[in-house]
């Protein structure tokens with residue numbers, strides 16, 4: 001049985017002014033897969049996400065979801081941008097409720113629904129706190145919860161753990177894998193951390209330096225959860241070497 005992809009990027013090329021940013025990118029993601037895009041800084045990863053989210057219309061190529069073109073149109077994916085900030089003047093509950101309000105729900109209903117996820121996201125008891133009162137990991141979980149509440153079938157996460165320390169990062173990665181399983185989400189994630197890509201992914205796309213093009217598509221055939229033993233296995237080491245030789 002073949003599963004049709006949840007989302008496909010077909011031959012996307014982007015020129016911004018005279019800058020050649022993306023070169024015929026083709027990628028896909030299956031339902032409930034976790035796929036990472038790994039590439040050097042400035043190679044066009046965030047631009048690719050803007051194209052998928054419909055914020056940028058590509059110079060050529062298409063974004064397809066469930067066999068329909070969504071190229072250049074908004075509202076099909078949940079998108080957490082690289083600098084996804086919580087509004088400092090709103091409580092955590094109100095920050096997180098915002099997507100539901102933006103979709104036309106009342107504040108009261110939105111708060112009730114958002115609050116029901118606080119324990120799953122490790123935020124219980126912090127409903128009335130303000131972003132400044134939260135640790136880095138908690139802020140990140142709040143931002144992730146807000147993104148999840150857009151309730152679209154695909155979650156785009158642009159370096160969600162990029163600014164966290166190594167220990168918090170690993171805790172958050174484990175937590176996110178649990179959430180992804182519980183909520184049955186499809187996740188496309190950007191990183192420039194090779195370990196993170198191997199630790200989390202079902203598949204990895206490696207992008208070249210500018211103009212970004214797909215250098216390789218790698219399947220991570222390591223069982224989950226990815227224990228220390230699995231991460232130091234010869235399969236993991238070969239994958240690591242392969243990625244490093246490509247980058």
Ligand SMILES: Nc1ncnc2c1ncn2[C@@H]1O[C@H](COP(=O)(O)OP(=O)(O)OP(=O)(O)O)[C@@H](O)[C@H]1O
Nearest residue numbers: 016019021040041042043044045046047048192210
């Ligand atoms: N609004 C813009 N106008 C002109 N050039 C831009 C714009 N946004 C990005 N660029 C350029 O496009 C290229 C790709 O940028 P992009 O942000 O997509 O890279 P990235 O791979 O996400 O980098 P990083 O890993 O540092 O986040 C860069 O060279 C950047 O300078």
Ligand SMILES: [Mg+2]
Nearest residue numbers: 045046047082
């Ligand atoms: Mg970026």
